Amino acid sequence: MPHPLADHRLNWLLSAFAVALFLLTVRLFHIQVIKHPHYMSLDEEIHPGEAPTPPQPG
16 A cells, blocks of 8 residues: 555645646747737737837827
8 A cells, every 4th residue: 555645745746836837838838829929919910011000199
């Protein structure tokens, strides 16, 4: 029969690994969405040459 402390340590290790894997997946997905050129130039493709002008002060 395994030692309770070892079993607890294994559960902690699996939990930490699952959290790390989840964060890594979210980070990679977030980077892909931000860095992907299609999302960056989506507005330019829909409206070519019509960049939104910043509001004029005053």
